[in-house]
Amino acid sequence: MLNFNFQAPTRILFGQGETNKLGKEIRKHGSRVLLVYGGGSIKKSGLYDQVVQILADHAITCIELSGVQPNPRIDSVRQGVTLCRKHQLDFVLAVGGGSSLDCAKAIAAGVKYEGDPWDFFIGKAFIKEALPIGSILTLAATGSEMNPFTVISNPETGEKLGTGSTRLNPRFSILDPVHTFSVSAEQTAAGTADIMSHVFEQYFSPTPGTYIQDRMAEAMLKTCIKYGPLAIAEPDNYEARSNLMWTSSLALNGLLSTGKITDWATHDIEHKLSALYDITHGLGLAILTPYWMKQVLNEQTAAKMATYARNVWDITETDDMQAALEGIAQTANFFRSLGIPATFKDIGLNTDQLTEIAADVTSKGSLGSFKILTYEDVLNILQSAYWGTGF
Amino acid sequence: MLNFNFQAPTRILFGQGETNKLGKEIRKHGSRVLLVYGGGSIKKSGLYDQVVQILADHAITCIELSGVQPNPRIDSVRQGVTLCRKHQLDFVLAVGGGSSLDCAKAIAAGVKYEGDPWDFFIGKAFIKEALPIGSILTLAATGSEMNPFTVISNPETGEKLGTGSTRLNPRFSILDPVHTFSVSAEQTAAGTADIMSHVFEQYFSPTPGTYIQDRMAEAMLKTCIKYGPLAIAEPDNYEARSNLMWTSSLALNGLLSTGKITDWATHDIEHKLSALYDITHGLGLAILTPYWMKQVLNEQTAAKMATYARNVWDITETDDMQAALEGIAQTANFFRSLGIPATFKDIGLNTDQLTEIAADVTSKGSLGSFKILTYEDVLNILQSAYWGTGF
Numbered sequence: 001m002l003n004f005n006f007q008a009p010t011r012i013l014f015g016q017g018e019t020n021k022l023g024k025e026i027r028k029h030g031s032r033v034l035l036v037y038g039g040g041s042i043k044k045s046g047l048y049d050q051v052v053q054i055l056a057d058h059a060i061t062c063i064e065l066s067g068v069q070p071n072p073r074i075d076s077v078r079q080g081v082t083l084c085r086k087h088q089l090d091f092v093l094a095v096g097g098g099s100s101l102d103c104a105k106a107i108a109a110g111v112k113y114e115g116d117p118w119d120f121f122i123g124k125a126f127i128k129e130a131l132p133i134g135s136i137l138t139l140a141a142t143g144s145e146m147n148p149f150t151v152i153s154n155p156e157t158g159e160k161l162g163t164g165s166t167r168l169n170p171r172f173s174i175l176d177p178v179h180t181f182s183v184s185a186e187q188t189a190a191g192t193a194d195i196m197s198h199v200f201e202q203y204f205s206p207t208p209g210t211y212i213q214d215r216m217a218e219a220m221l222k223t224c225i226k227y228g229p230l231a232i233a234e235p236d237n238y239e240a241r242s243n244l245m246w247t248s249s250l251a252l253n254g255l256l257s258t259g260k261i262t263d264w265a266t267h268d269i270e271h272k273l274s275a276l277y278d279i280t281h282g283l284g285l286a287i288l289t290p291y292w293m294k295q296v297l298n299e300q301t302a303a304k305m306a307t308y309a310r311n312v313w314d315i316t317e318t319d320d321m322q323a324a325l326e327g328i329a330q331t332a333n334f335f336r337s338l339g340i341p342a343t344f345k346d347i348g349l350n351t352d353q354l355t356e357i358a359a360d361v362t363s364k365g366s367l368g369s370f371k372i373l374t375y376e377d378v379l380n381i382l383q384s385a386y387w388g389t390g391f
Numbered sequence: 392m393l394n395f396n397f398q399a400p401t402r403i404l405f406g407q408g409e410t411n412k413l414g415k416e417i418r419k420h421g422s423r424v425l426l427v428y429g430g431g432s433i434k435k436s437g438l439y440d441q442v443v444q445i446l447a448d449h450a451i452t453c454i455e456l457s458g459v460q461p462n463p464r465i466d467s468v469r470q471g472v473t474l475c476r477k478h479q480l481d482f483v484l485a486v487g488g489g490s491s492l493d494c495a496k497a498i499a500a501g502v503k504y505e506g507d508p509w510d511f512f513i514g515k516a517f518i519k520e521a522l523p524i525g526s527i528l529t530l531a532a533t534g535s536e537m538n539p540f541t542v543i544s545n546p547e548t549g550e551k552l553g554t555g556s557t558r559l560n561p562r563f564s565i566l567d568p569v570h571t572f573s574v575s576a577e578q579t580a581a582g583t584a585d586i587m588s589h590v591f592e593q594y595f596s597p598t599p600g601t602y603i604q605d606r607m608a609e610a611m612l613k614t615c616i617k618y619g620p621l622a623i624a625e626p627d628n629y630e631a632r633s634n635l636m637w638t639s640s641l642a643l644n645g646l647l648s649t650g651k652i653t654d655w656a657t658h659d660i661e662h663k664l665s666a667l668y669d670i671t672h673g674l675g676l677a678i679l680t681p682y683w684m685k686q687v688l689n690e691q692t693a694a695k696m697a698t699y700a701r702n703v704w705d706i707t708e709t710d711d712m713q714a715a716l717e718g719i720a721q722t723a724n725f726f727r728s729l730g731i732p733a734t735f736k737d738i739g740l741n742t743d744q745l746t747e748i749a750a751d752v753t754s755k756g757s758l759g760s761f762k763i764l765t766y767e768d769v770l771n772i773l774q775s776a777y778w779g780t781g782f
Contacts, residue, residue, distance in 0.1 A: 003406025003408070004405050005403065007403065008400075011396065011397075012397040013396055014394060015392070015393065015650070016394065018394060209629075211630075211634050215610030215613055215614060218610070219606030222602075223606060226602060239599075239602075242650070243603050246603055246650070250607075259405065259406070259637070
């Protein structure tokens with residue numbers, strides 16, 4: 001186990017009806033709010049009206065930034081910064097999923113910075129200050145509600161990049177599982193895959209001796225495997241939605257990465273794919289993951305991948321390599337059982353830019369850590385995931 | 392799953408050598424420190440000298456309160472409060488295990504309160520303010536390093552009572568597993584039992600639908616079962632010590648109690664025992680636990696106890712009641728394998744006060760929640776645990 005720091009400063013208000021505490025929570029930090037949200041889903045569900053009413057009841061000024069897209073764009077961030085400055089806002093509230101949250105975070109940092117907020121993502125500037133942020137989560141997926149990270153896309157440059165700062169930890173996040181009842185089967189599947197991918201990126205690590213972290217990671221994977229299908233079959237199943245929602249936060253709040261090197265190769269590849277093809281993040285991850293697993297399986301990694309197969313999928317095979325292969329097959333089958341397409345071909349991508357992606361993600365040196373990936377490795381993952389080779 | 396709030400504001404600095412960051416961490420909050428510790432173990436290990444040197448290097452004034460005992464007493468708290476006031480101290484640093492930490496917390500609150508600090512424990516006063524607290528942990532057991540609770544004994548009244556406040560969360564806790572290399576086999580066993588008991592108190596709950604919490608609880612129990620014996624056999628095994636140490640914090644930082652009613656009957660009984668007989672907390676818990684498990688096992692509770700048996704002890708028995716009984720037997724055997732005496736008779740207690748304890752812990756109404764215990768239940772647990780009935 002490596003040395004680490006851990007702190008989870010975001011106040012989580014979890015459960016049905018917790019939205020009513022919104023006004024009081026914001027009032028601890030500010031009174032002039034930028035409300036960041038996506039499309040019409042929160043208007044359709046009635047959550048938008050509820051939020052606006054609560055803000056009015058607490059005499060909180062509210063300026064809106066709507067239309068934040070999946071794979072949120074730097075243009076929305078710039079727009080939000082302008083609004084905050086123009087109206088002298090002092091708090092950013094995201095209502096939605098990870099896209100609204102990530103956009104809100106980038107805005108909160110951008111307001112306190114004189115240059116262009118894209119500078120944070122290309123390493124030209126560091127986040128030293130930010131407006132306080134809060135969120136009402138409507139999708140169990142990214143974990144952004146309980147962590148300091150933000151990922152933003154720049155269509156002009158074809159980049160999707162992340163940054164982070166302790167200043168970006170939301171002061172509070174309201175997690176009411178009822179708000180996720182209306183999430184579609186496809187989005188529930190993608191969200192479940194996103195949570196599982198976050199766990200995989202931290203579970204498959206070259207660091208030995210992280211027993212407690214690994215068993216907790218398996219607990220989260222089992223939760224996704226149990227409740228992902230149930231939430232799709234019964235969208236208003238509170239038990240399923242609540243377990244997925246809390247797991248989404250726990251999977252990326254720093255707990256699983258304590259004391260270990262993490263991988264994130266699959267995310268790096270997917271971010272480039274999303275930037276070029278604008279596909280749903282969770283779908284991209286679900287398609288890539290089994291192929292990544294096959295690519296990294298070797299004599300060195302077989303033992304850990306066999307542990308995954310046995311502890312998560314109850315595979316009884318005693319040979320490590322064989323057990324690992326069975327675990328990978330189960331993973332692929334599970335994602336398909338959620339209705340996720342098996343290949344990039346199935347979602348209408350083309351092969352034009354696969355070599356470009358492989359070159360790009362390996363251009364900055366090593367990619368991944370569980371097994372460090374070369375250009376050839378990444379190209380093989382992408383081509384296999386395009387054609388569905390091996391499954 | 393019930394509604395809940397969660398926040399883990401304590402900054403954990405984990406790993407070998409992290410003690411060197413002490414001065415910088417304290418300086419964020421204060422410069423005049425009360426150093427709270429127990430006996431000579433930190434002097435013997437060299438940690439005391441290191442701490443004093445770091446404080447001097449950072450121009451931090453240091454006043455000492457030493458001699459804090461296991462089951463820390465209200466007298467030590469009063470003494471600490473007097474010292475803080477006399478020397479106008481602004482920070483309380485505990486170096487040791489849960490006893491030093493709990494004492495430091497009570498002092499930190501007591502300084503800001505005009506009355507007697509025991510008032511907090513008997514419900515006569517609430518903690519509204521406290522000095523900032525930090526800790527260097529030397530024993531994996533109580534979890535006090537990452538939570539807002541403190542338990543203090545009052546020998547005059549024969550009481551051992553707890554209280555809590557968000558003001559008592561340590562600002563930081565330094566967890567260097569190397570500091571636990573010198574912990575004796577007996578204390579390592581008691582600490583492991585204490586961690587496991589914290590998990591049990593939260594795992595065995597009447598609340599349904601807490602799948603993610605339950606799987607994480609099992610992860611922590613497995614960690615204790617794997618590494619408790621290893622840390623006893625190889626006291627300087629870093630992997631064992633680090634897994635136990637991080638698990639001790641995770642087991643009682645609020646994570647496992649999210650969304651559920653918790654039990655704490657075993658702790659309530661043990662606190663009364665400790666107050667009257669001054670036995671080691673972890674030993675008392677280890678002796679009581681299997682008898683508590685037997686007492687609460689019935690048609691309603693068998694399914695959950697069978698889940699425990701299967702998921703933690705790999706028991707394959709399909710009948711719930713039988714599987715539960717096998718799990719209880721494994722629990723008892725495990726504590727004995729750590730060298731913990733099996734009965735209260737074995738540690739030289741007498742039976743004089745068993746009825747008094749049973750009457751006392753059930754006097755305030757219901758005790759426990761997984762199964763609510765009556766006076767007769769508690770007396771049966773105590774008598775069985777005294778004579779070793781049934782194992």
